[in-house]
Structures are given as structure tokens and as C-alpha cells.
Amino acid sequence: MVINEKLLYSAGAEIKHYNSGEIIFQEGAIPMYYFQVIKGRLKLNNYTKDGKEFIQNIVYEGQSFGDSMLFMDKVYPMEAVALEPCTIFRLCKNNFFSMLNTYPQLYDTLCKALADRLYYQHIMLQANSAQSPAQRIIDLMDYLKSGSEYKDPFSFKVPLTRQQLANLTGVCVETAIRTIKNMEKNKIVKIKNRKIFF
Incomplete structure (x- = not known):
């Protein structure tokens, strides 16, 4: 909290x-x-x-x-x-x-939360400036995984739909779906029961 x-x-x-x-x-x-x-x-x-x-x-x-x-x-x-x-x-x-x-003392807590959000915005600006949709999606997944306890490959269940991944990275949903399928072929992600593991 x-x-x-x-x-x-x-x-x-x-x-x-x-x-x-x-x-x-x-x-x-x-x-x-x-x-x-x-x-x-x-x-x-x-x-x-x-x-x-x-x-x-x-x-x-x-x-x-x-x-x-x-x-x-x-x-x-x-x-x-x-x-x-x-x-x-x-x-x-x-x-x-x-x-x-x-x-x-709450100012310290609040400043840390605001700084974390600002850091996220910087990460997303950098990720969304990439030309490659795959790189945009990977950068977003890297950021999400960095805040979780799951560090091993394919241990982190991405908590976003393909539509949300598309909307967060500025690509159309069809591109996100196609990119994620290619990422699975290249062993960057695993898909189990339509859920993405990174």
C-alpha cells in the first residue's frame, strides 16, 4: 500500500x-x-x-x-x-x-510512488520509440517482470491481454497477436491456455 x-x-x-x-x-x-x-x-x-x-x-x-x-x-x-x-x-x-x-513522513512514501510512476513513463517512452513491435512488447514485459518475484525464463505470467499489450505499446492488436506468435516461435515467450509467460 x-x-x-x-x-x-x-x-x-x-x-x-x-x-x-x-x-x-x-x-x-x-x-x-x-x-x-x-x-x-x-x-x-x-x-x-x-x-x-x-x-x-x-x-x-x-x-x-x-x-x-x-x-x-x-x-x-x-x-x-x-x-x-x-x-x-x-x-x-x-x-x-x-x-x-x-x-x-508520508511525503517520502508518496515521492517514492510518484518516482516509480515517472520511471515507468520513461521506460515506456523509450520502449515505444523502438521501431520493432517485438522490442516494444519485450521492453514492456521486462518492466512488468522486474517488479515481480518471478525471474526465471517463462515463470512470469503477463497480466495483460493482447489488446492491452497493443494499447500500451501503440501497435494495433493484429500486430501484437502476430508479434507474440513470432516471439513464441523464437522462444522468447511461452503460451499456455492463451496466457503469455515471459
Whole structure:
């Protein structure tokens, strides 16, 4: 967890439940809350002018999201959408800053979480600048695997669909599917029951 649950409760956080596909906040909305996932997964995404989805990140249990936006007077540049049923802490902006003033040691925890997200953005920018779709997908899988306990070849189950891999790396889903099949032939990944192991 980024912030201890007891601290969130004492600061006035409420627990919100979202169904799969439900919007948690919309692009262009004013940031009003600190969010932290208790259970489930969600995506941060937006759409190009021609309607193509671009997933900026997928957020998992124990992670916060949208909190960097609380520190500036700007609207959300993306939306947050539940990928599955989600249970999320929601703490209003004023209470969030009161909590940080009461517990200044939380700034260190928060800075580490923000730095990790910034690192992810740098990795993804570098990966998505590669010409090869395979290299883009491998770089993303490398990053995801680096945060897991599974280090051996083919021990890490990629927690993303082929569509999500495509949206995160900026390739079309057909290219992602074809690339993953080639990666399997080249023994870079294994596919078991349609799941990708890296």
C-alpha cells in the first residue's frame, strides 16, 4: 500500500465500489480525490482524434493513481476506467493535504510512488520509440517482470491481454497477436491456455 489504510480511514477516506467498465474519473475533470486501489485493476487511458485507445498505465491492488494531479491546478489528461470490479479508497483533496501536514513522513512514501510512476513513463517512452513491435512488447514485459518475484525464463505470467499489450505499446492488436506468435516461435515467450509467460 502507498498509504496505510488506518491513516486513510482516520483522514476521512471512503470506500467506493466500481463495476467493470465503470469510469472512476473522466478526462478533463478537475482532480478532487486521492485514490488507492484495495482490490481490482483499472486502466488510465485516453483516445486519439480518430478514436484509437491509448492506455497510459494499468493500476493494480495497493497502488494509488491520479495523485500527482492534486499538486497542480490542471484537469485530468486521461480517464480512469475499471477493468474488473474494483474497490478503491477515495479521500477528498483537502483531507489528503491535511493528512500530509499531520504526517509529513508520508511525503517520502508518496515521492517514492510518484518516482516509480515517472520511471515507468520513461521506460515506456523509450520502449515505444523502438521501431520493432517485438522490442516494444519485450521492453514492456521486462518492466512488468522486474517488479515481480518471478525471474526465471517463462515463470512470469503477463497480466495483460493482447489488446492491452497493443494499447500500451501503440501497435494495433493484429500486430501484437502476430508479434507474440513470432516471439513464441523464437522462444522468447511461452503460451499456455492463451496466457503469455515471459
